[in-house]
Amino acid sequence: MTERIPGFNTLAIHAGAQPDPTTGARVTPIYQTTSFVFDDVDHAAALFGLQTFGNIYSRIGNPTNAVLEERIASLEGGTAGLAVASGHAAQVIVMHTLMRPGEEFVASRKLYGGSINQFNHAFKNFDWNVVWADPDDIGSFERAVSQKTKAIFIESIANPGGVVTDIEAIAGVAKRAGVPLIVDNTLATPYLCKPIDYGADIVVHSLTKFLGGHGNSIGGMIVDGGTFNWSREGRYPMLSEPRPEYNGMVLHETFGNFAFAIACRVLGLRDIGPALSPFNAFLILTGVETLPLRMQRHSENALAVAEWLVKHNKVAWVSYAGLSTDPYNKLAKKYCPKGAGAVMTFGLKGGYDAGVKLVSNVQLFSHLANIGDTRSLIIHPASTTHRQLTDAQKVQAGAGPEVVRLSVGLEDKDDIIADLEQALAVD
Ligand SMILES: Cc1ncc(COP(=O)(O)O)c(C=O)c1O
Incomplete structure (x- = not known):
């Protein structure tokens, strides 16, 4: 028998969730705990060494958040997700994984005003430099790319609305430049638009908006498209070089097409710290169902x-x-x-x-x-x-x-x- 691929409505309700194995609770519980007890010393060592998946501490991962991560990744058609405290936190963690001081990224001029501020001012403190391009002129993206460019950033439907970006055309520019295309899909949500289908490599969200949908929680999400070759030319050392934090492990080699999501979690979220509260994850999950x-x-x-x-x-x-x-x-x-x-x-x-x-x-x-x-x-x-x-x-x-x-x-x-x-x- 061939296995049915569930449709979008089904995934919005079920992806990532199982009845709670201990209590049978049908709705994903709020795992309101900072930390998780290890089975034994070997289990703890394997968790800390990234040799096994599991829970350590809710800044790095939490079971309620994990259901939300799997659900959004599944709706976007990505390989893995990472939930964080806000849409802006998602952008910081993504750029922290891609950029070194002195490097650049190209961004559409037609973005949420808060993102324009973040890129123009806060990111300057890390010496990550934005070069602006006009989404109505694809050539301006091509011209903005340089040797220092590490990513291209656009919104699918741009806030404050009205502008739809030509994702496929800009994905072409990103491919020719050998850099990932990041799409903020907040206004469209994967119900209206799936950027990975058009060549995006990374999708970010403010969950605060339509995914949560009820104006009650701030949250953010990073989705790894699983499409980008992080090891080519060694331009992304966080992914392609041995990590001293993990006994010389090379994340792309070890985790393949979900290495970006892992790097964002174990090098970004772990060390920078904007974790999503499991209570917010619960409210947002309820929103995603509809x-x-x-x-x-x-x-x-x-x-x-x-x-x-x-x-x-x-x-x-x-x-x-x-x-x-x-x-x-x-x-x-x-x-x-x-x-x-x-x-x-x-x-x-x-x-x-x-x-x-x-x-x-x-x-x-x-x-x-x-x-x-x-x-x-x-x-x-x-x-x-x-x-x-x-x-x-x-x-x-x-x-x-x-x-x-x-x-x-x-x-x-x-x-x-x-x-x-x-x-x-x-x-
Ligand atoms: C398109 C877009 N991206 C990102 C953000 C930032 O999200 P948050 O407020 O969750 O940090 C917003 C917030 O309005 C937004 O509209």
Whole structure:
């Protein structure tokens, strides 16, 4: 009998999970413990020497987190996952595994603003240098690559929404340069887009958003695509050279196509320390069970809102790749055929004052700095997240005075639209 390959909905509920072997608990328990008792001295030695898999200490691994890791890796089509404390922590751990001081990575200019800050400022303290490229001009990635380049970083659907990146084309640049392509798949989630299918080598997530999906936990995930040859030319010494921390073990040689995830865990998470709380892993796992249903509804509601906004006389423009008239619609159809997600931006003809008025008058929408909740969320970046920038910088970051960002929730779409309608009607 051939073994059935489970579908995405089944994996979202079952991947990585078994009834608890001790109690029979059907839902993955919260293993709220710092440490795990060894069978004996030999078992402890084997665990510390990476000769056997198992639990030591929850900074390095935890059984609740392990279920989440296996589930997301399985949904993304990767070989292994590593759960960490936040999306930003995932980016630090990935880069720590790839980069040495003085080296570079190329990143798309169209990224979440917090990632732009992290790359421009925090990463400079490690002497990891970002070179920016324009996702609308694939040649700019090619030109940005140098001998010092160690990775390329893009978002599948870019926050603040609307922009879909041509993953396959940029994967081609990465292959020619001999570097891994890292895709932040937070806004799409593997339900809408699977970057590894298009040539990505590493996927990162802020679990805080749609994977958790309920606005209750911060978390991050790294997925190893298992696709990259870390030993070629010895450019990634963390993976291809003997590690003094592990008696000279060469991680790529020992762990093959999941060596990157292992390196992130045993050299990154172990030593830098941003571990995910098992309680958060539990909440996020519960969220992931309904991911397909939620992403479908998010995308349907967002499209209805975008189509309504386009026709509103106070709205100057709408940026949402799901709209058939949107410049990114063709890419959305290729990479996200089931829907373009929940997040969009639009511009108000009344500029800054109209933006402030709208966020002050919504009732169903929550005015806050997050995306990916069941609830509909709204923010006016120019008066909040981007207020410290100059006017020119705001415009360049897609946060001009008239811009409003929505993360459309799962409420009835008529209620969502009615709330925007009443708030826009206020004079
Ligand atoms: C696309 C994207 N990547 C990464 C992050 C950072 O994630 P976290 O807030 O979990 O650190 C965010 C947060 O908004 C995001 O939207």
